[in-house]
Amino acid sequence: MQILKTNKFKRCVDGTVLKEYFVDEVVTRETLSYFEDYGKVKILENLKQPFFSFLKEEFFSIKGMVGDQTLYVRYHEEHFEESHVLFTTMIERWIPGELEN
Amino acid sequence: MTEPLIYLNNAATTWPKPPEVLEAASGVFSSPFHEHGRTTVRDAPDYIGMARESVAKFFGVSQPEHIIFTSSATDSLNLLIHGFARCFNQPFHAITTDLEHNSVLRPLRTLEREGKCSLSIIRTTGAHVKPEEIRDAMRDDTALVVIGHGSNVLGSVQNIEAIGTLVRKSGAFFLVDGAQTAGQYPVEPGHLPVDAFVFTGHKSLFGLPGTGGFYIRNPEQVDPIRQGGTGVDSAGKYQPDEMPLKFEAGTPNYPGIAALNAGTGFVSRKGVDTILSQSQWMTSYLVKALGEIDGVGLYNSSPDIPVLTFLVDGMESEDIGFILWKAYRVVVRTGLHCSPLVHERFNASGGVRISLSCMNTMNDCETAITAIEEIAGTMR
Numbered sequence: 001m002q003i004l005k006t007n008k009f010k011r012c013v014d015g016t017v018l019k020e021y022f023v024d025e026v027v028t029r030e031t032l033s034y035f036e037d038y039g040k041v042k043i044l045e046n047l048k049q050p051f052f053s054f055l056k057e058e059f060f061s062i063k064g065m066v067g068d069q070t071l072y073v074r075y076h077e078e079h080f081e082e083s084h085v086l087f088t089t090m091i092e093r094w095i096p097g098e099l100e101n
Numbered sequence: 102m103t104e105p106l107i108y109l110n111n112a113a114t115t116w117p118k119p120p121e122v123l124e125a126a127s128g129v130f131s132s133p134f135h136e137h138g139r140t141t142v143r144d145a146p147d148y149i150g151m152a153r154e155s156v157a158k159f160f161g162v163s164q165p166e167h168i169i170f171t172s173s174a175t176d177s178l179n180l181l182i183h184g185f186a187r188c189f190n191q192p193f194h195a196i197t198t199d200l201e202h203n204s205v206l207r208p209l210r211t212l213e214r215e216g217k218c219s220l221s222i223i224r225t226t227g228a229h230v231k232p233e234e235i236r237d238a239m240r241d242d243t244a245l246v247v248i249g250h251g252s253n254v255l256g257s258v259q260n261i262e263a264i265g266t267l268v269r270k271s272g273a274f275f276l277v278d279g280a281q282t283a284g285q286y287p288v289e290p291g292h293l294p295v296d297a298f299v300f301t302g303h304k305s306l307f308g309l310p311g312t313g314g315f316y317i318r319n320p321e322q323v324d325p326i327r328q329g330g331t332g333v334d335s336a337g338k339y340q341p342d343e344m345p346l347k348f349e350a351g352t353p354n355y356p357g358i359a360a361l362n363a364g365t366g367f368v369s370r371k372g373v374d375t376i377l378s379q380s381q382w383m384t385s386y387l388v389k390a391l392g393e394i395d396g397v398g399l400y401n402s403s404p405d406i407p408v409l410t411f412l413v414d415g416m417e418s419e420d421i422g423f424i425l426w427k428a429y430r431v432v433v434r435t436g437l438h439c440s441p442l443v444h445e446r447f448n449a450s451g452g453v454r455i456s457l458s459c460m461n462t463m464n465d466c467e468t469a470i471t472a473i474e475e476i477a478g479t480m481r
Contacts (some may be wrong), residue, residue: 044479
């Protein structure tokens, strides 16, 4: 999965930084299974479109919709550099179909 | 096909706008502006004068020159609060409440930090400010009381007649922030015991962002904090005392004020009473339906204006708003709504606000209810 575009940059009063990423693949359940190797994934079913959240404690969290290509990422500002590297590595290492092999 | 957007964020900015508002805004560019004192053009429409007349009539004000146009309600509150302090010219005591928006709280706190006033913020318990709470907070040196007419979080409307009678009897200046009520709740500040009443153009008066204004009863109680060109009396060294020039320096927002004039006309033709009864009907329907959903908690189950804030057990307001938009195309507002103090009694990180306008329909409400029901269902 590749990041095509990064939008918005917002600093929140709670010391977090928000960024929005548009990626080249839709997020599937398979993608979320892969994310589980890195942190805690939660999926809310029975919505018009399932919602997911991902949490890597003390580094970053992601939220988005299953079937969507946008990831909303919140970083802790004090760990922004290493968290951003961890996030992009996690995303770019994902290859659809990998879990089946 | 993309699903229709359900816009329920009208307490921030109303959308859509009536066609005549958009036509009025674009129409001003068809000829050079009639700029009083600033041009030799004589046959173009006087948008500013027309808007001043219609806004004055709308608010029951007999002196149109006491209607001042600004860039927003926030701008108006800053001009009035700081202008009052400058005119008063000695430290004083001010009163406000925990229901207020930052556009009230921040200018007052700034004065407090500068040593120009001491500030009492009344901690309310319900959705309404009781006149006796104001009375009990008053001191011999109380010179300014600032109250929001309608809460942008709880949807409650304050009894400004009772509060104003009490405040003005004491000799204090009574400033009312009408950002949430003007256009959707009957209010005629010209006939009420208020010293100044602030409105915004882009909410229930259906104008554009970047417009607002205020009514001031006695301009001598507030100094102008903005000085500049007025188009007349250019040889004068200082800002003229003449109204409305005293508070209006610089070239006005012609398209915005023309749109405000059209928006006020739209609301007047529809009738504020009709708008209110329609919105109250939809709001009651929403309150009842949301109140019956397990896990949904309402901040106020009897709002006076169509503003309804809620939370779903176990979820952050930001996530609820995110799902409403991404999965259902329902637009709301999440977080603290620039009114941090009122949230302290519910949830420090804020709630989800639904706010209607007269452009909403029952179908919009149904879509929102279904979506919220499904979201709350995921938490069981």
